Amino acid sequence: MNDYGQYDVYDNLDREATNDGPLFLDDDVDHAEEKVDFDDPAIASLPRVMLMGPRRAGKTSIQRVVFQKMSPHETLFRLEATQGLERALVDHTPLCRFVVHDFPGDYYEPSDFEGGRTSLIFVVDAQDEPYDHVLQSLTSTVTAALQVNPNTAIEVFINKVDGELFLSDESKYDCRRDVMTQVTDELAEAGVSPDSISIRYHLTSIYDHSIYEALSRVVQRLIPQLPTLENLLNVMVSTCSMEKAYLFDVVSKLYISTDTGPADMQSVELCSDMIDVVLDVSGIYGLGPSHEAIRAAANAAKGKDKSESSAVAADTLTSEVPAGDLEEEIVDQDSAYDNESASVIRLSNGMVLYLKEVDTMLALVCITRSENFRRKGLINYNIGCLKRALQALVQPEMDLSSGGLVRRVAE
Numbered sequence: 001m002n003d004y005g006q007y008d009v010y011d012n013l014d015r016e017a018t019n020d021g022p023l024f025l026d027d028d029v030d031h032a033e034e035k036v037d038f039d040d041p042a043i044a045s046l047p048r049v050m051l052m053g054p055r056r057a058g059k060t061s062i063q064r065v066v067f068q069k070m071s072p073h074e075t076l077f078r079l080e081a082t083q084g085l086e087r088a089l090v091d092h093t094p095l096c097r098f099v100v101h102d103f104p105g106d107y108y109e110p111s112d113f114e115g116g117r118t119s120l121i122f123v124v125d126a127q128d129e130p131y132d133h134v135l136q137s138l139t140s141t142v143t144a145a146l147q148v149n150p151n152t153a154i155e156v157f158i159n160k161v162d163g164e165l166f167l168s169d170e171s172k173y174d175c176r177r178d179v180m181t182q183v184t185d186e187l188a189e190a191g192v193s194p195d196s197i198s199i200r201y202h203l204t205s206i207y208d209h210s211i212y213e214a215l216s217r218v219v220q221r222l223i224p225q226l227p228t229l230e231n232l233l234n235v236m237v238s239t240c241s242m243e244k245a246y247l248f249d250v251v252s253k254l255y256i257s258t259d260t261g262p263a264d265m266q267s268v269e270l271c272s273d274m275i276d277v278v279l280d281v282s283g284i285y286g287l288g289p290s291h292e293a294i295r296a297a298a299n300a301a302k303g304k305d306k307s308e309s310s311a312v313a314a315d316t317l318t319s320e321v322p323a324g325d326l327e328e329e330i331v332d333q334d335s336a337y338d339n340e341s342a343s344v345i346r347l348s349n350g351m352v353l354y355l356k357e358v359d360t361m362l363a364l365v366c367i368t369r370s371e372n373f374r375r376k377g378l379i380n381y382n383i384g385c386l387k388r389a390l391q392a393l394v395q396p397e398m399d400l401s402s403g404g405l406v407r408r409v410a411e
Helices: 015-020 059-067 072-078 132-148 169-189 210-220 226-240 265-285 291-302 306-310 323-329 376-394 402-410
Strands: 009-013 048-052 085-093 096-102 118-125 153-159 199-203 244-249 254-258 342-346 351-359 362-369
Touching: 048 059, 048 210, 059 072, 059 085, 059 096, 059 210, 118 132, 118 210, 132 153, 132 169, 153 169, 153 210, 169 199, 199 210, 210 254, 210 265, 226 244, 226 254, 226 362, 226 376, 244 265, 265 342, 265 351, 265 362, 351 376, 362 376
Parallel strands: 048 096, 048 118, 118 153, 153 199
Antiparallel strands: 009 085, 085 096, 244 254, 244 362, 342 351, 351 362
């Protein structure tokens, strides 16, 4: 179990021992406390993020830093070369569930690309020049993937853009331009029209926020509800006169959606740092009550008169939870993040950062001007409407339509 009360589950599948089924190497992964059957149809049908590329390019480091919270400096001496396919289930919030596949070097089989929503991330070591051999491998991998699964999203991470070689932004952009030009040439030589393949390029490093920004954009393409999420956030930003709004997976610190306004890495990094502050402070001062206290509160709530329990303030979110669901809303008695998590940080430039829990391990982080934040009651009411809309997306059987919620937000 990780620091936030969620399980990160890893397995290592040795292709030479497939007759014995998957091999789970718990010694290699500190937090593997549960074993997952990746052949279970419910898990096998989840979207996939496939990390591919040459050895020592940083694929496993990316996975461990983002999804297992390993320190970037620890990857220098704690990680060994990946010997087989490693899979990790990312299941922190119902709106963002997928499986990460970490391939050893260039080793793969065409059947690996079969399935539903898939994002292929080819990691290139920016410090390992020349790129000729690596980009030839990229071309063959992309071609094989699209032949098996034409809907595969192709992403190229130009990794390790740090150190003395990339002190300026200009050197980073030059590197990206060189890679893009060579990939175009390689595709043309392979008889593939570059215009027929949509490839996105990202400059990344595990030592700054660029890797979180890149993976956020990758994960967003795997979320079928993304257009609805963007529409809800657009209405929220417009109604409350906000500058920007993000939906963050609290555990991985990836933002799964934002409004359609322009986003800059500085604001995303501020929001991500705010999540760290909330978790650190809550871990010390904000731990929830014991299970006995929760049960006592639930029993007391069940005994209240229905008419009395329905008279709640419009901007009070937790009071709208039915008494029977009170225990379910508490994520974990030892968790630093629960259904009452909220925070306000005022910046010296007159902007305000406002964080509010909206779903399991999902936080809404807003950026607004201080003069617009005076209407906090209106903001909280609209966040409550957004929260119910998100619940409707996760549980379609609820007798609650997202269209109705949008209208209520707009009123």
